[in-house]
Amino acid sequence: MIPNTTFERLPEEKKERIMQAALMEFAEKGYAAASINRMVEKAGIAKGSVFQYFGDKEGLFAAVFAHSLEKVKDELRKVRDNPARTDIFTRLAQILHTGLDFTRTHPLIYRLYTHLLSTPDMPLRNFLLTRIRKEGKDFLAELLEKAADRGEIRRDLPMQEALFLLEALMDRFLLASVLPYLGEGFSDKKTMENHIPGFMDILEKGMGNKRP
Amino acid sequence: MIPNTTFERLPEEKKERIMQAALMEFAEKGYAAASINRMVEKAGIAKGSVFQYFGDKEGLFAAVFAHSLEKVKDELRKVRDNPARTDIFTRLAQILHTGLDFTRTHPLIYRLYTHLLSTPDMPLRNFLLTRIRKEGKDFLAELLEKAADRGEIRRDLPMQEALFLLEALMDRFLLASVLPYLGEGFSDKKTMENHIPGFMDILEKGMGNKRP
Amino acid sequence: MIPNTTFERLPEEKKERIMQAALMEFAEKGYAAASINRMVEKAGIAKGSVFQYFGDKEGLFAAVFAHSLEKVKDELRKVRDNPARTDIFTRLAQILHTGLDFTRTHPLIYRLYTHLLSTPDMPLRNFLLTRIRKEGKDFLAELLEKAADRGEIRRDLPMQEALFLLEALMDRFLLASVLPYLGEGFSDKKTMENHIPGFMDILEKGMGNKRP
Amino acid sequence: MIPNTTFERLPEEKKERIMQAALMEFAEKGYAAASINRMVEKAGIAKGSVFQYFGDKEGLFAAVFAHSLEKVKDELRKVRDNPARTDIFTRLAQILHTGLDFTRTHPLIYRLYTHLLSTPDMPLRNFLLTRIRKEGKDFLAELLEKAADRGEIRRDLPMQEALFLLEALMDRFLLASVLPYLGEGFSDKKTMENHIPGFMDILEKGMGNKRP
DNA sequence: CATGAATGAGGATTCATTCAT
DNA sequence: GATGAATGAATCCTCATTCAT
Numbered sequence: 015m016i017p018n019t020t021f022e023r024l025p026e027e028k029k030e031r032i033m034q035a036a037l038m039e040f041a042e043k044g045y046a047a048a049s050i051n052r053m054v055e056k057a058g059i060a061k062g063s064v065f066q067y068f069g070d071k072e073g074l075f076a077a078v079f080a081h082s083l084e085k086v087k088d089e090l091r092k093v094r095d096n097p098a099r100t101d102i103f104t105r106l107a108q109i110l111h112t113g114l115d116f117t118r119t120h121p122l123i124y125r126l127y128t129h130l131l132s133t134p135d136m137p138l139r140n141f142l143l144t145r146i147r148k149e150g151k152d153f154l155a156e157l158l159e160k161a162a163d164r165g166e167i168r169r170d171l172p173m174q175e176a177l178f179l180l181e182a183l184m185d186r187f188l189l190a191s192v193l194p195y196l197g198e199g200f201s202d203k204k205t206m207e208n209h210i211p212g213f214m215d216i217l218e219k220g221m222g223n224k225r226p
Numbered sequence: 227m228i229p230n231t232t233f234e235r236l237p238e239e240k241k242e243r244i245m246q247a248a249l250m251e252f253a254e255k256g257y258a259a260a261s262i263n264r265m266v267e268k269a270g271i272a273k274g275s276v277f278q279y280f281g282d283k284e285g286l287f288a289a290v291f292a293h294s295l296e297k298v299k300d301e302l303r304k305v306r307d308n309p310a311r312t313d314i315f316t317r318l319a320q321i322l323h324t325g326l327d328f329t330r331t332h333p334l335i336y337r338l339y340t341h342l343l344s345t346p347d348m349p350l351r352n353f354l355l356t357r358i359r360k361e362g363k364d365f366l367a368e369l370l371e372k373a374a375d376r377g378e379i380r381r382d383l384p385m386q387e388a389l390f391l392l393e394a395l396m397d398r399f400l401l402a403s404v405l406p407y408l409g410e411g412f413s414d415k416k417t418m419e420n421h422i423p424g425f426m427d428i429l430e431k432g433m434g435n436k437r438p
Numbered sequence: 439m440i441p442n443t444t445f446e447r448l449p450e451e452k453k454e455r456i457m458q459a460a461l462m463e464f465a466e467k468g469y470a471a472a473s474i475n476r477m478v479e480k481a482g483i484a485k486g487s488v489f490q491y492f493g494d495k496e497g498l499f500a501a502v503f504a505h506s507l508e509k510v511k512d513e514l515r516k517v518r519d520n521p522a523r524t525d526i527f528t529r530l531a532q533i534l535h536t537g538l539d540f541t542r543t544h545p546l547i548y549r550l551y552t553h554l555l556s557t558p559d560m561p562l563r564n565f566l567l568t569r570i571r572k573e574g575k576d577f578l579a580e581l582l583e584k585a586a587d588r589g590e591i592r593r594d595l596p597m598q599e600a601l602f603l604l605e606a607l608m609d610r611f612l613l614a615s616v617l618p619y620l621g622e623g624f625s626d627k628k629t630m631e632n633h634i635p636g637f638m639d640i641l642e643k644g645m646g647n648k649r650p
Numbered sequence: 651m652i653p654n655t656t657f658e659r660l661p662e663e664k665k666e667r668i669m670q671a672a673l674m675e676f677a678e679k680g681y682a683a684a685s686i687n688r689m690v691e692k693a694g695i696a697k698g699s700v701f702q703y704f705g706d707k708e709g710l711f712a713a714v715f716a717h718s719l720e721k722v723k724d725e726l727r728k729v730r731d732n733p734a735r736t737d738i739f740t741r742l743a744q745i746l747h748t749g750l751d752f753t754r755t756h757p758l759i760y761r762l763y764t765h766l767l768s769t770p771d772m773p774l775r776n777f778l779l780t781r782i783r784k785e786g787k788d789f790l791a792e793l794l795e796k797a798a799d800r801g802e803i804r805r806d807l808p809m810q811e812a813l814f815l816l817e818a819l820m821d822r823f824l825l826a827s828v829l830p831y832l833g834e835g836f837s838d839k840k841t842m843e844n845h846i847p848g849f850m851d852i853l854e855k856g857m858g859n860k861r862p
Numbered sequence: 863c864a865t866g867a868a869t870g871a872g873g874a875t876t877c878a879t880t881c882a883t
Numbered sequence: 884g885a886t887g888a889a890t891g892a893a894t895c896c897t898c899a900t901t902c903a904t
Contacts, residue, residue, distance in 0.1 A: 020863075042346060046259030050899065060865045065900065128344035132337065134254055134405060168431075174411055175424030182398035183391055190390075193346060199386055212387030219380075220432025232888065262874065272890045277875060279888095444884070468769060470683030474878065484886045489879065552768035556761065558678055558829060592855075598835055599848030602826075603819055610818035617770060623810055636811030643804075644856020656867065686895065696869045701896060703867095 021067035021077070032057045032067075036078045041122035044129045045075055045136050072137045079130075079142050082123040083149070089116045090149055102161035103218045106180070110187060110210050117191045118203060124192045154180050168223045176221055183213060233279035233289070244269045244279075248290045253334035256341045257287055257348045284349045291342075291354050294335040295361075301328045302361060314373035315430045318392070322399060322422050329403045330415060336404045366392050380435045388433055395425065445491035445501070456481045456491075460502045465546035468553045469499055469560050496561045503554075503566050506547040507573070513540045514573060526585035527642045530604070534611060534634050541615045542627065548616045578604050592647045600645055607637060657703035657713070668693045668703075672714045677758035680765040681711055681772045708773045715778050718759040719785075725752045726785055738797035739854045742816070746823060746846050753827045754839060760828045790816050804859045812857055819849060 021029065035057035039048040050071060054061045068074040093112050100108075117124045130136055130143055155177055161167050167176075190200040200206060233241065247269035251260040262283060266273045280286040305324050312320075329336045342348055342355055367389055373379050379388075402412040412418060445453065459481035463472040474495060478485045492498040517536050524532075541548045554560055554567055579601055585591050591600075614624040624630060657665065671693035675684040686707060690697045704710040729748050736744075753760045766772055766779055791813055797803050803812075826836040836842060 043258060044256050044345060046255060049897075051897075061867095061899090062865055062902085063863085066863075071899065125344070125346070131401070131405070132340035132344045133256060134337070140406070170427075172421075172424030172427060175421050176428060178398070178402075178412060178421070179391075179395055179425065179428060182394045186390070186394035186397065189343070193343070194352075200390060209384075209387050209390070212384030213391065215382075215384060216388060216391060216432040218432075220428040220430075235888090261872080263872075273874090274876080274890055274892095275888075278890095283874065466770060467682060468680050470679060473876075475876075485879090485888095486881085486886055487884085490884075490886095495878065549768070549770070555825070555829070556764035556768045557680060558761070564830070594851075596845075596848030596851060599845050600852060602822070602836060602845070603815075603849065603852060606818045606822035607815055609822065610814070613767070614814075617767070618776070624814060633808075633811050633814070636808030637815065639806075639808060640812060640815060640856040642856075644852040644854075659867090685893080687893075697895095698869055698871095698897080699867075702869095707895065 028059075032059060032064075033078060033081045036074055037082065037122045037126065040075060040078055041125040041129070044133060045071075046133075050074070076138055076142075079126070079138075079146075082120070082126060083146055085120055085123060086116070086146065086149060090153060094153065101164075101166050102157060103166075103214050103222065105157060106217065107210050107214050110184070110213070111207065113184060113188050114191055114203070114206060117188050121192045124188055128189060128193075150184070151177070151181060154184075166223055167221050171221050180217075183217075187213075236279075240271075244271060244276075245290060245293045248286055249294065249334045249338065252287060252290055252341070253337035256345055257283075258345075262286070288350060288354075291338070291350075291358075294332070294338060295358060297332055297335060298328070298358065298361060302365060306365065313376075313378050314369060315378075315426050315434065317369060318429065319422050319426050322396070322425070323419065325396060325400050326403055326415070326418060329400050333404045336400055340401060340405075362396070363389070363393060366396075378435060379433050383433050392429075395429075399425075452483075456483060456488075457502060457505045460498055461506065461546045461550065464499060464502055465549040465553070468557060469495075470557075474498070500562055500566075503550070503562075503570075506544070506550060507570055509544055509547060510540070510570065510573060514577060518577065525588075526581060526590050527638050527646065529581060530641065531634050531638050534608070534637070535631065537608060537612050538615055538627070538630060541612050545616045548612055552613060552617075574608070575601070575605060578608075590647060591645050595645050604641075607641075611637075664695075668695060668700075669714060669717045672710055673718065673758045673762065676711060676714055676765070677761035680769055681707075682769075686710070712774060712778075715762070715774075718756070718762060719782060721756055721759060722752070722782065722785060726789060730789065737800075737802050738793055739802075739850050739858065741793060742853065743846050743850050746820070746849070747843065749820060749824050750827055750839070750842060753824050757828045760824055764825060764829075786820070787813070787817060790820075802859055803857050807857050816853075819853075823849075 021032075024032075035053045038056065039050075039053045043049070048071075050061065050064055054064060064074060068077050089112060093109055096108070127146065130139060130146075133139065158167070158173060158177060158180075162171075162173075187206070191203045191206055194201045200209070233244075236244075247265045250268065251262075251265045255261070260283075262273065262276055266276060276286060280289050301324060305321055308320070339358065342351060342358075345351065370379070370385060370389060370392075374383075374385075399418070403415045403418055406413045412421070445456075448456075459477045462480065463474075463477045467473070472495075474485065474488055478488060488498060492501050513536060517533055520532070551570065554563060554570075557563065582591070582597060582601060582604075586595075586597075611630070615627050615630055618625045624633070657668075660668075671689045674692065675686075675689045679685070684707075686697065686700055690700060700710060704713050725748060729745055732744070763782065766775060766782075769775065794803070794809060794813060794816075798807075798809075823842070827839045827842055830837045836845070
């Protein structure tokens with residue numbers, strides 16, 4: 015479970031090459047169907063090394079996941095540290111944009127996440143899912159709370175449901191950017207940004223505090 | 227290519243037993259990781275029979291999917307044929323309730339769908355996804371249009387985005403009812419219904435035409 | 439081993455259909471690799487019938503072989519009954535032509551024979567091979583003997599070797615007419631006849647009794 | 651596609667053991683009916699190794715074939731490099747002897763060749779056949795041409811047909827040495843050599859240039 | 863520490879044969 | 884007598900894992 019330090023000491027380039035190859039396999043095939051054979055060939059390393067570094071397939075998966083989670087956190091930090099003094103809806107729009115940037119740069123990471131979501135017997139599933147969702151959800155929750163404090167959302171807004179809706183939108187929006195056939199007009203990553211204002215319009219009216 | 231009629235002629239009980247066992251495997255493991263060995267053991271039939279009935283794994287998957295789609299359609303028919311003369315938001319609430327009933331009765335079918343969504347190299351993925359989504363999405367689209375005609379939603383509602391949001395909520399809501407760890411307060415199927423009014427409140431304000 | 443009479447009582451058309459389908463399989467794939475599944479599909483009969491008629495795969499093969507042997511005999515009869523009062527070399531040329539006609543009409547039968555030749559563990563191999571070769575070889579042997587009596591071949595001709603050579607030529611010639619890539623200029627069934635005079639020229643000089 | 655070097659690096663003894671076991675299977679059963687299970691048991695290696703070495707059954711077959719072809723070439727070299735200053739018929743007799751030596755030492759290789767000849771849907775059939783036949787046929791063709799230049803064969807000899815006849819005799823002669831039931835007096839490898847002079851007698855009269 | 867050869871369990875699939883209808 | 888569903892052994896092949904070099 016605890017990653018061998020051997021892998022850590024590898025040259026950065028090689029580490030990245032291995033992580034990338036593993037991520038590709040897991041993201042495309044899911045955990046069980048992923049083949050270490052294909053991975054090592056892609057990465058150009060010896061098969062034995064995988065087991066030296068990570069113990070077994072599960073350990074490799076955990077490492078890939080942790081590696082990916084770091085990138086997610088980096089991205090989130092960017093948004094969080096944005097000192098933007100704007101209202102929550104502008105903020106949400108920014109987040110969608112950032113999310114889109116993320117799936118554009120790291121489409122495989124998002125696919126990895128969806129596999130985790132949909133496969134009940136994936137090893138470490140619960141552990142990993144709670145870890146990654148904590149990142150995203152806490153962030154949204156905090157956003158909502160602060161907005162409430164600032165009076166940007168209406169008093170009687172059902173918070174739990176609002177949070178759920180935001181997460182649903184976010185997830186589906188990113189999924190559509192990563193996998194085809196989720197709806198005409200949304201299969202194209204390039205034009206997806208055009209929809210963001212529309213979403214904000216609905217959310218603002220549904221959750222906001224503006225007088226008409 | 228044309229499905230053998232052998233399977234059709236089986237006694238209903240046996241057919242259902244086989245479909246159920248296959249659905250369990252596919253829903254839990256996804257397509258590639260599903261094991262026909264496990265399935266036939268669960269179903270109590272000979273391994274060779276699977277191939278006599280369905281030709282190959284892909285054929286079996288297609289059959290399971292078709293079988294499941296029928297149940298989805300049955301459910302949708304119930305909602306559609308409901309002659310309810312109510313506004314769209316009451317309707318949406320009904321739909322969420324019905325969806326919850328469905329995932330309660332057929333949790334595996336929904337999991338099957340999520341695998342299809344998240345696995346890019348699933349066989350027949352595009353074909354099957356377009357088929358199943360046509361059912362659901364067309365229904366929601368029609369609902370929105372009629373509501374627009376009746377003036378139940380505001381004139382300037384961005385329709386595409388509204389539709390997307392509804393689908394996202396629907397999907398996520400049902401997913402939460404089927405798989406754990408999507409959020410505290412939502413992991414419990416029994417209490418999920420309590421959230422429906424909250425959702426409707428937000429949607430109505432965001433999309434509706436009511437004067438405050 | 440003894441063929442069930444059930445098959446004999448079948449309508450001629452059906453019998454022929456079954457034999458033809460079986461011959462195709464055995465000729466193309468050889469005995470072990472032949473599939474009864476494919477055969478019954480081609481023949482459009484029930485799989486169980488094959489076993490009712492012939493007992494098992496081996497019985498079927500024996501029946502196909504017997505059926506084919508009949509056709510060979512028919513063909514040989516044509517040549518034998520030809521009251522041609524010609525010398526042996528004209529006769530041999532006729533035989534090659536007839537053989538070519540035969541492989542043109544029944545290419546599969548010849549392939550069946552080559553499989554039998556080249557597969558050591560084919561069931562009934564020895565029994566069947568001796569049966570079929572008896573037909574051909576005895577005929578050639580008789581031909582040679584009569585020619586010797588008539589003084590058409592030289593006194594000192596080594597008979598065993600001559601017979602062997604004739605068989606070799608015959609077999610190879612027919613094989614080339616049935617399977618490609620045995621030599622440029624011989625892969626084309628249509629032009630093979632042009633080579634016959636050349637062969638006769640060599641044989642006549644090598645075996646004949648003519649004074650230069 | 652490119653053959654793994656793993657097999658090449660094996661100890662010679664093991665390589666030979668594997669090749670021998672595989673050759674036995676393929677030679678006895680033909681390609682499709684050959685069983686890798688039986689082979690690995692005979693060779694005493696793990697089943698997985700076969701696929702590590704050769705990729706798949708076809709790759710194994712190609713390797714066995716290449717291995718065998720090398721032995722054929724070695725044998726041919728012996729004959730070719732024989733600086734014998736003799737006429738073509740003495741040469742042909744030598745070749746038959748050498749061929750007999752070869753089938754005595756490597757009977758399976760010749761059987762492999764006959765399967766290739768008689769099985770139309772063997773993988774790589776055309777490719778392999780042209781390769782192996784090039785070796786043998788070119789050699790005979792060259793022999794004939796040189797004999798023509800030296801005036802050892804008659805001017806008006808039909809060359810194509812002569813070549814064909816020589817090949818047919820050669821093939822059939824070797825086949826008889828390897829598989830039983832091709833003719834009494836020829837089924838016995840030990841006495842086959844006795845027939846060679848008889849063949850030469852016929853060929854010399856049929857093709858040669860001697861005045862009686 | 864890196865390598866890659868060895869292994870056998872398990873994968874999907876095909877098959878000849880049996881037998882109840 | 885004809886049918887075709889049921890069966891399980893055997894097919895080729897892939898895989899994660901181990902371990903000697």
